[in-house]
Amino acid sequence: MSLERFISQAVSSWMSEDGPDSDIVLSSRIRLARNLSEINFPTLATNEESGKVIETIEDRISKGPAPGFGKMELLKMDDIKPLQKRVLVEKHLISPHLAENAPHGAFLLSENEEISIMINEEDHIRIQCLFPGLQLTEALEAANLIDDWLEENINYAFDEHYGYLTSCPTNAGTGLRASVMMHLPGLVLTRQMNRILPAINQLGLVVRGIYGEGSEALGNIFQISNQITLGKSEEDIVEDLNSVVSQLIAQERSARGALQKTSNIQLEDRVFRSYGTLAHSRIIETKEAANCLSDVRLGIDMGYIKDIPRNILNELMILTQPGFLQQYAGGPLSPDERDIRRAAFIRERINMEKNQ
Amino acid sequence: MICQECNQRPATLHFTNISNGDKTEMHLCERCAQEQGEMFMMNQGSGFSINNLLAGLLNMEPSFQTKKQEAFHQEHVLKCNHCSMTFPQFVKVGRFGCANCYETFKGQLPPIIRRLHSGNSTHMGKIPRRIGGNIQIQRNIANLKQVLSEHISKEEFEKAVEVRDQIRSLEKQLEDKRKGGE
Ligand SMILES: [Zn+2]
Ligand SMILES: [Zn+2]
Numbered sequence: 001m002s003l004e005r006f007i008s009q010a011v012s013s014w015m016s017e018d019g020p021d022s023d024i025v026l027s028s029r030i031r032l033a034r035n036l037s038e039i040n041f042p043t044l045a046t047n048e049e050s051g052k053v054i055e056t057i058e059d060r061i062s063k064g065p066a067p068g069f070g071k072m073e074l075l076k077m078d079d080i081k082p083l084q085k086r087v088l089v090e091k092h093l094i095s096p097h098l099a100e101n102a103p104h105g106a107f108l109l110s111e112n113e114e115i116s117i118m119i120n121e122e123d124h125i126r127i128q129c130l131f132p133g134l135q136l137t138e139a140l141e142a143a144n145l146i147d148d149w150l151e152e153n154i155n156y157a158f159d160e161h162y163g164y165l166t167s168c169p170t171n172a173g174t175g176l177r178a179s180v181m182m183h184l185p186g187l188v189l190t191r192q193m194n195r196i197l198p199a200i201n202q203l204g205l206v207v208r209g210i211y212g213e214g215s216e217a218l219g220n221i222f223q224i225s226n227q228i229t230l231g232k233s234e235e236d237i238v239e240d241l242n243s244v245v246s247q248l249i250a251q252e253r254s255a256r257g258a259l260q261k262t263s264n265i266q267l268e269d270r271v272f273r274s275y276g277t278l279a280h281s282r283i284i285e286t287k288e289a290a291n292c293l294s295d296v297r298l299g300i301d302m303g304y305i306k307d308i309p310r311n312i313l314n315e316l317m318i319l320t321q322p323g324f325l326q327q328y329a330g331g332p333l334s335p336d337e338r339d340i341r342r343a344a345f346i347r348e349r350i351n352m353e354k355n356q
Numbered sequence: 357m358i359c360q361e362c363n364q365r366p367a368t369l370h371f372t373n374i375s376n377g378d379k380t381e382m383h384l385c386e387r388c389a390q391e392q393g394e395m396f397m398m399n400q401g402s403g404f405s406i407n408n409l410l411a412g413l414l415n416m417e418p419s420f421q422t423k424k425q426e427a428f429h430q431e432h433v434l435k436c437n438h439c440s441m442t443f444p445q446f447v448k449v450g451r452f453g454c455a456n457c458y459e460t461f462k463g464q465l466p467p468i469i470r471r472l473h474s475g476n477s478t479h480m481g482k483i484p485r486r487i488g489g490n491i492q493i494q495r496n497i498a499n500l501k502q503v504l505s506e507h508i509s510k511e512e513f514e515k516a517v518e519v520r521d522q523i524r525s526l527e528k529q530l531e532d533k534r535k536g537g538e
Contacts, residue, residue, distance in 0.1 A: 037455050040439045044453040122451070144482070151484050157455030160491050162469070163479030165455045169465075170472050172458075174481035198365065201385075204474060230469065231476020 003348050006328055007319065012091055012113035012130070015314045019133015023301045024249050026181040026221065026314050027132055029092075030139040030238075032147055033166045033175035034125040035157040041167040042102065042120045050104030053124045056154055057108070057117075066149040069142075070111050074119075077105035083332075086323030092130060097121055115146060122167050123175070125150065134245060136178055136238045144234075163230060173230025178241050181210060182248060183313065185220040185298045186255030196251070204228055205244055211290060211317065219290035219317055224248075256302060271299030279350050284343040289320055308353050320345060359385035436460040493530050497523055 014027045035041060036056065039049045058074060065071055077085070077098065085099040093113060098105045098121045108117040118126040127146050129139040157165040163173040171177070187193050200207050206227050209217025224245065226237050259267050274295035277288070284292075297313035299305040318324065320342045326333050329341055359367040360383050367383035434443040439453030443461055446452060458465065470477050483492045500523045507516035 035455060040454040041452060043449070043451050044439050044441065147482075148485060151486055155487060156484050158484050158488060159455075159458055159479075160494075161478055162458055162465075163481060165452070165458050167451045169450075169452070169469060172469065173473065173476075173479045176481070228473040228476065230473040231478060231480055233481045236480075 003328075003345070003352060007315070007349070010087075010091075010319060010324065010327075011315055012093070014114060014130045014132045015091075015318060016311050017132045018311070019131060019135050021249055022133035023310070024182055024184070024252050025134040025245065026183055027130055028134055028136045028139050029131075029177075029179045029181075030127075030129045030136065030143040031177040031179075032127040032143050032164075033123040033171045033177075034127070034147065034150070034154075034164055035166060036124050037155045037157040039124065042104070042122060042124060043167060045104070045120070047104065050120050053120055054104070054106050057106075057119055057125070057150075060150060060153045061108075063153060066146050068145065069115055072108040072110050072115070072117070074106055074108050077102060077107075083323060083327055087327050090318055090321040090323045092318075093128075094118055095121060095126075115142065117146065117150075123171070125154075134180060134242075134249075136180065136242055136245075140176075140178070140234060140238050171229050173228075174232070174234050174237065176229055176234050176237055177225055178238050179223050179225035180241070180245050182222050182224060182245070182252075183220055183294065183297060184222055184248070184252050185294050186252045186259060187248075188217075188220045189259060190255045192251070192255060196248070200224065200244060200248075203240070203244055205241060211286075218287060219294040219313070221290075221294070221317065256298070260302060267302075268299075268304050271295050271302075271304045275299065275305060278346050280347070281343045283339045284346065285339050286320070286342070289342055289346065290317060293317060308350065312349070312353070316346060316349060319349075357383050359383060361385070434460060434464070490530060490533055493526050493533075497526050497530070500526070 019025070019028070036053060039045060039053060042050065042053075045053070054074070054076070061072065061074065080088075085094070088094045089096050089099050091113070093109060093116045094107055095118065098107065098118050102121055104120045106119040108115075108119070110116070114130055116128045116130075118128065127143050127150075129142045129146075131139045131142075159165055164175040166172050166175055184193070187196060197207055204227050205224055207222055207224050210221050210223045211218035224241065226241055229237075232240075274292035277284070277292045278296060293313050293316055296305060296308070297310060300308055300310045300312075319328075322333075322338055325338050325341045325345065328345065329337075333341060357367045359365050362385060365385035367385055435441070436453055436457045437460070438456035441453030441457055443464060446457065446461065452458065452461075466477055483495070500519055504516055504519045504523065507513070507519060
């Protein structure tokens, strides 16, 4: 398969399209957890019960698609190869839990991959909407429409007091997890993250790196999400997150401005060195690739680099993960082979852009 | 004190977990304590899962710290009659077995829920359209009653009458629905 075709098939809309403030906010996600009232939660459900959940959803689909979202196909995890599962996880379309530990898992995916519905994950139903840029309100609206559509034929487990009843008590109430993925190289370079993180935690939000282990945020990409799900309305949860994100955007922009003012040539040097590494290296590890991609993306956003589209960061952060590299190679690769493939993939991708 | 999980941020949460007479202490930062193995975490297995964290939280409940009450609970173990999950099992895995567990363990839940949700214990969000119609009306009535008492305390009687009529019509709706449902 050609690289161009591979990319066009592999890229979801949230990775390729621009959204509001998408120079800093890469994507917005809303997740709603729901359960059927009469059936044991997936951790305890029997084969039969899990099958019944899938049947219920299939039945719902057969009565007509969710308005405005096109046809959604139901796929069972059993029918999906391990490598494909991995790719779906790397694209953030399904959770690692669904891929690895959900024997009766299934999911629905909209054509543009903005909507996915996981079935028999930790909860019977998890609706997820993933939009480019800062679009939490829009994503919540979409999730609510899907939710209402499902509810027309499904009796949800709901309690006046505890709201939507979920398998884990940390999700009870709204079942809502709202999150944004932000690229914050300015705040990292100016060493402000250590000051900002505790303040954000104090506001009831959780910050963490999406790529990389532990507290490390590979590629200066952070995920910020709400911690509590009960006692606030969905709109308030989203609004509270929005306001913190807006402040972070402003601080990131001013950090970038300050960097340009005080260290313009150093910054430009850093950006182009990273560009050079991506364009010419023969072996590159995930971590180095992520850091270089972050620099190049910053260079694009700040106008140093003009011939590369900025979505290259979102795209290559995902397409150079192990699952994707192996999918492109058509088979398993050792870590050393992956580093070589990764370098080749990035070089080709950059050249593809230049030759257009 | 530094968080023992990330060794970076200051530890703000301190758990003492007593099981079988063994005392273990954990000192975590807010962030590590709330890590939940959510979707976007590509790298799992960092050692400390929400399960044992939750078990730690639940074990801290005062009602489970005194031996007397432990003995009481061993004799009368709460058990969900729908999914057969017992309360100790719930504490261990940190997951409910079914929706009915919430009802079964309702006496034990409030402190747990409050701890997990910054002191909140009542759902304020969306109500399912089809099955939740009555709940929505009840919530509206409760809100209007508050408005009513505000108007009365400010001696805004005309407005109060308006609100009172709204409440009456909602109460009638509720009654009609209940009759219709039977
Ligand atoms: Zn920590
Ligand atoms: Zn139960």
